Amino acid sequence: MGIDIRQATPNDAQAACRLLRHSIEEGCMPDHGGRPEILQAWLGNKTTDNVLGWLASPSNYAVVADRDVDGVREVVGFALVNQAGKVPLCYVRPDLLRKGVGTALLCALEAQARAWNIRKLHMQSPGSASAFFERRGYVNAGKDKACYGLECDFLWKQLDAESAPARKRFCNCSQ
Template identity: 35%
Template sequence: MMIRDATPDDAAAICAVLRASIIDLCAADHRGNPDILARWLANKTPETVAGWADGQGRSLLVAVGEGTILGAGGLAHPNEITLNYVSPQARFRGVSSALVAELERRAIAHGAHDIALLSTETAHRFYLARGYVDVGVPVGKFGTAASYSMRKTLVRGP
């Protein structure tokens, strides 16, 4: 697997991964509610995703394996993870962990001392296991039951 910067040409494939991940893997969050899914998926279009790959104050990364985009992660510079989604077919293969590690490295390169994100219920334990801590009380996003504001202090390498 390789992590690289996304390009606008990747937008359709990234969009497909985001949508499949939300629909198939985030059932604990949307609970099959079509209104929640519609709000959550509204900006997951190839046109919108292509704009996220412009590098203007943000990084959009993809994890690629065997010529296929397995996951995507986003960072608003300097220190906010804006997305981290994995294809259902690539779940539990280290894709999300690799993306988060690279997003953290990017944040450090942009001078960040800590990093923040808003986690789904589905990913909450994943982030806790990687040193993120809850900040404040959970809130709903897109109508979900809980989204967790989380933060982690970044450790700079030698």
């Protein structure tokens, strides 16, 4: 399929924004069910200007998955981690799910988190995506309410290999 994972640049903002919106509108349909109040809230901050701001923040690290289509690079995935250990974005074009794109994006974020000496990552995941993250070692700690009004799962993953086995409780303490 020829997918490349690379650090996102400001030149990717418009394509990443389109990808986010498309992925939420179509790929997350089982979660929002087409309810306008949920969908509008979820998409509300998915603007090119906001993506540019996320990319400009020194506390964020974003990656894109892109591929060559007839000599033109096309963004097919976008993910972001911040220095607080949160993964607020990890989206793949719906027709490319289960092709390794999401796994490659997540691996890039985890590598950056380790480089920042972050020991745990956490996120809110729509129910339809939770199993994907669980297969990659994330612990589902239960239900949480996303800022856009959707019930989500709170997931987290211990990154350092020296740690005790994962348990449902999420804690940033040293024990």
